[in-house]
Amino acid sequence: MLDPFFDRLSLDGTIGTETRLTFLVGAAVLFLVLYRSIPLSLLIPKATMQRPPVxxxxxxxxxxxxxxxxxxxxxxxxxxxxxxxxIHPIKSCRGLSVTNARYTPEGLENDRQWSIVDAVTKSVITAREVSKMVLITPQIETDDNSPYGGVLHVSFPEDSRCDSFDVPLRPSKEMLKTWQSFDVAMWGSDIDSHVCEAVSLPPEPSKSPSAILSSYFEKPVHLVFKGKRPRNxxxxxxxxxxxxxxxxxxxxxxxxxxxxxxxxxxxxxxxxxxxxxxxxxxxxxxxxxxxxxxxxxxxxxxxxxxxxxxxxxxxxxxxxxxxxxxxxxxxxxxxxxxxxxxxxxxxxxxxxxxxxxxxxxxxxxxxxxxxxxxxxxxxxxxxxxxxxxxxxxxxxxxxxxxxxxxxx
CATH class of the missing domain: 2.40.33 (M1 Pyruvate Kinase; Domain 3)
Incomplete structure (x- = not known):
């Protein structure tokens, strides 16, 4: 593109490669000098001057x-x-779809307030290990006239032949003192827990919450309620x-x-x-x-x-x-x-x-x-x-x- 220009500068019509290169470098330097005195807005289209994504x-x-x-x-x-x-009242069991929910800094009310634990190792059991536990259905049944605010009703698939049972929704401090208590292991934490008892005394030990759940899991387990000690x-x-x-x-x-x-x-x-x-x-x-x-x-x-x-x-x-x-x-x-x-x-x-x-x-x-x-x-x-x-x-x-x- 610059050949006619270079030919006019040459007496014999030819200019060497080195001369051409020197000229181009000089022109580039001159452009940069002039560029510094020209407002940036004149060199860059307005569209590209807008604030970029952040x-x-x-x-x-x-x-x-x-x-x-x-x-x-x-x-x-x-x-x-x-x-x-x-809301998932019992960890890894069936969730409940609700139209409204109270919340505190510890989450939605009644969400994961209960858990099922191995009676021997005292560790939390989840559906990662026992997938059929997602078929256990908890229901929140509130009762303002109840001393414990209502019940958590727990039911099982029909083909399991396991009886449903009720445990207190919000057990009192005095009630928790009568329940078996121990720390439960989960994700490196020791969580204070209380073994849930039925609202009314079952007619026989085989009808207790722990016994019914143990039958479903085919090994000794407990339903536990989270204690008051903060878990960070x-x-x-x-x-x-x-x-x-x-x-x-x-x-x-x-x-x-x-x-x-x-x-x-x-x-x-x-x-x-x-x-x-x-x-x-x-x-x-x-x-x-x-x-x-x-x-x-x-x-x-x-x-x-x-x-x-x-x-x-x-x-x-x-x-x-x-x-x-x-x-x-x-x-x-x-x-x-x-x-x-x-x-x-x-x-x-x-x-x-x-x-x-x-x-x-x-x-x-x-x-x-x-x-x-x-x-x-x-x-x-x-x-x-x-x-x-x-x-x-x-x-x-x-x-x-x-x-x-x-x-x-």
């Missing part, structure tokens, strides 16, 4: 960004509501100074998950049918959100939006002073969601192999393990109802949205 989050194994304009929109531009509430939660990378307690939850008081996240996982599951041992029936079978055992399910945020949240609040009306809920960590997944909550049968592949394909690398501390949903810690007490608005108070990187986040 949030980068790994989603489905890749990084996504949120452009900065979202930071200045009410609630980060989201319209999020509570679409499902689930571990700090997380996002909250190294975390001060929180829980009952029989695996790690933290709450588990939150968006419905859109489940929709994406179900779509990916359909794409994987016939691969990695995923059976044909998954072309039509629904991947139930109950497999993941969340407490609060949201809609309106988009898939895996919860990965980007650091603090939320759930408001029941136009004016609310609802306490915040810290989103303290991603929920690392094991094989438990492979157990069907309807049949108690563990699938050999679903959903774990799907999660391994699209949800690994989400948590820097557990790069080789899949994550779905997030762990939460309430900063106070309140009530959550279906349809309540979810306010995103803070996103990853301590990015606020014009809301007072000094709630700790």
């Amino acid at each position: 949030l980068t989050v790994p989603v489905q194994g890749r990084e996504i960004t949120i452009d900065s304009s979202r930071l200045h929109k009410p609630n980060f531009g989201y319209n999020v509501t509570v679409s499902k509430l689930l 939660c571990a700090p997380t990378a996002a909250f190294p100074e975390l001060k929180a307690t829980a009952v029989y939850q695996d790690g933290y008081p709450l588990l939150v998950l968006s419905q859109e996240s489940m929709n994406v996982l179900e779509e990916e599951l359909r794409n994987q049918v016939g691969k990695q041992g995923i059976d044909e029936h998954w072309r039509t079978d629904k991947l139930m959100i109950e497999r993941f055992r969340p407490n609060i399910v949201f809609k309106g945020a988009g898939p895996f939006a919860e990965d980007m949240w650091e603090e939320i609040a759930i408001e029941s009306g136009p004016v609310s002073d609802a306490p915040g809920i810290l989103v303290v960590s991603k929920c690392v997944r094991c094989l438990l969601p492979n157990v069907s909550p309807d049949t108690g049968v563990r699938d050999k592949a679903v959903p774990y192999k799907v999660l391994m394909k699209v949800r690994t690398g989400i948590d820097p501390a557990n790069k080789m393990k899949p994550c779905v949903g997030c762990n939460g810690v309430p900063l106070g007490e309140g009530v959550i109802r279906l349809g309540d608005k979810v306010v995103i108070k803070r996103m990853v990187g301590n990015v606020g949205n014009g809301v007072d986040t000094n709630s700790s």
Whole structure:
């Protein structure tokens, strides 16, 4: 392109390669000198001068960004509501779908307040080891006239031939003193626990809660109620100074998950049918959100939006002073969601192999393990109802949205 220009500078019509190179270098230096005196806005198109995205989050194994304009929109531009509430009174047993739930800093009321433990080892038993325990159905039956606020009614599949039984919903301090007590081992913690007795004395020892459950598990077990001693939660990378307690939850008081996240996982599951041992029936079978055992399910945020949240609040009306809920960590997944909550049968592949394909690398501390949903810690007490608005108070990187986040 510059050959005619160089020919005009040459007496004989030729210029050597070295001369041409020297000229080009000099021209480049001159351009840089002039460039420093020219306003940057004249050299760069206006569109590229806008503030770049500020949030980068790994989603489905890749990084996504949120452009900065979202930071200045009410609630980060989201319209999020509570679409499902689930309480699991007995750890690893069937969950209850409710329309509203009270919560405290230790989670939803009556959630994982009870657990089933091995009578010999005094360790918690979960559906990871005994998958059929998801078929045990607890029901909360409140009674304001009862000295213990009502009962926890526990029933079993009909073909088990196990009798149902009732235990006190909120046993008094005096009642707990009469029950057998010991520490239970779970995830490196020693949890003070009380062996539950039936509301009314059974006609024979074989009808006690422990005896009935032992028949179902085919080994000696107990149903235990969490004592009053606080069980501390571990700090997380996002909250190294975390001060929180829980009952029989695996790690933290709450588990939150968006419905859109489940929709994406179900779509990916359909794409994987016939691969990695995923059976044909998954072309039509629904991947139930109950497999993941969340407490609060949201809609309106988009898939895996919860990965980007650091603090939320759930408001029941136009004016609310609802306490915040810290989103303290991603929920690392094991094989438990492979157990069907309807049949108690563990699938050999679903959903774990799907999660391994699209949800690994989400948590820097557990790069080789899949994550779905997030762990939460309430900063106070309140009530959550279906349809309540979810306010995103803070996103990853301590990015606020014009809301007072000094709630700790």
